[in-house]
Amino acid sequence: MLYGLIDCNSFYCSCQRSFDPELKHRPVVVLSNNDGCAIARTAEAKQLGIKMGEAWHLVRHERKLSDVRWFSSNYPLYADMSRRVYQVLLDYSPRVEPYSIDEMFLDLSGFAVELHAHCGAMRQAVQQITKVPTCVGWGPTKTIAKLANGLAKDRPELEGLCDLTDSQTRQKFYRNVSVGEVWGIGRRLLPKLHDAGMRTIEQFVEAKPAHIRKIMAITGVRLQAELQGESCLQIAEIAEARKGMACTRSFGRPITTYEEMHEAVTGFAAKAAEKLRAEDQDAAHIAVFIQTNRHRRDEGWYANQFSISCEPTNDTFAICQHASRLLKRIWLNGYRYAKAGVMLNDLAPHGQQSTLFSTVSTKPEQESLLAAMDGINQKFGSGTLFPLSAGIKRDWKPRQAMLSAHYTTRLEEIMEAQAW
Amino acid sequence: MSARYAGDRTTGFASPAADAVEGPIDLSQILDLKNPSRYPVRVRGATFMGRGILDGDILIADTAGSPQVGQLVIAWAAGRVLLAELQKRDKAWWLISGDDTHPPLQVDPARDVEIWANVTSVVREKA
Structure with a gap:
């Protein structure tokens, strides 16, 4: 077997660049939901010292960053x-296995x-067709392909x-590369491996399996085998249907009244129910959570969650009612809420798990x-028709002040060309 | 439901067309919009009226092809998105204006003049 991993460079920023010639040489940063912090940066932005997770509101006025173009995240585009x-x-x-939105494993057997020419042509095709630059790494296992991609x-x-692919080439790299570069070895694990004398990948690969098992159980042993070229992880193709469905958001400003929170939670319940129907599933378990800002504990900290089992359903109105009842159980006056969500679990195909004592x-x-309702929302855009209890003003919605056009998914926002 | 009847499943007399249903014409298929290299682009301005392209038209651009003489292209030139005609002179590619209002502009990625996509179709929502 031969596995490849292709990874899109600064994917969200590259997507923004695909449709806007003015971004070509400029530093570009894409912000997290609610325009919070940097989650994607071009090389130019990294050079200016913008860190991953850097809070936009703290650095936006810095003079050396005056040339940076900041964007709200545009997930439909990505x-x-x-x-x-x-x-x-x-x-x-x-x-092809889409491992994340911007990296995909490939079966290159x-x-x-x-192979070099093949991967080069593939990279060139992605660049020409989507305008997104990529890197490709390959080897006999997924772990090695991932490592090659990083290099x-x-x-x-x-x-x-x-x-x-070649074990001698690998050995050369293994000797000089930190074991922390290996897929699945995180910061928490690293000190333990260091204590056990494993700093480079070479040291990790040559360690006794029993030794590794003590530190990271069977996953570590499997990782070692993968690094030695023995494949343990297969190409998974598309992920299986999800076991749960959630709709959660951070608010654009704190919510302090029950009425507004009720609107927000109802809206999330309606959205989650819509997703459920799109996958033709029912949920038999509903949870609602609310929480204040974790980073502002001085304002008072409160977080709570409540859930119930219910008749399997994908009915927006039934799910909104349940969510509303759950919210009532956990709501406390006097806090500034920053985030809330509705989670649907125990999913099964729609109409399949009707119970003996079914009443609803x-x-x-x-x-x-x-x-x-779904038909209208599909045709005229999500949120055209919604339960009134989800509210109309909804000015607590997450901030998206720097959102670009939805160039490829909304006809009224496609790229414009000047007839020359 | 109306969406499920396509001229086939009648209740009284069997439809003689039951095995011959072809469905309505799907323009997104004809324009190949699901192809990863196809992008819709809106035209502003009427310099290409001579080639039947009006202000507000939607062009279907394809980023996969290679440059062709006489082809309409979407080009990027110094921060602007342009619709232009492609010509070849002295082994170089040039962007040609639709009504000769601008002198030809040489395609040169080093100077930020580059072809973004070929134009393959024109769609006019209201004729």
């Missing part, structure tokens, strides 16, 4: 660009000859491609109403 990258890759590998990204002399099974006319 999802569509990820879809495009995936589709391009299918021309270069029979099996059968391309052994001219391709960190070492400009590799020109975006890194081949760790969705009536046909209710099904039609929900289908009509």
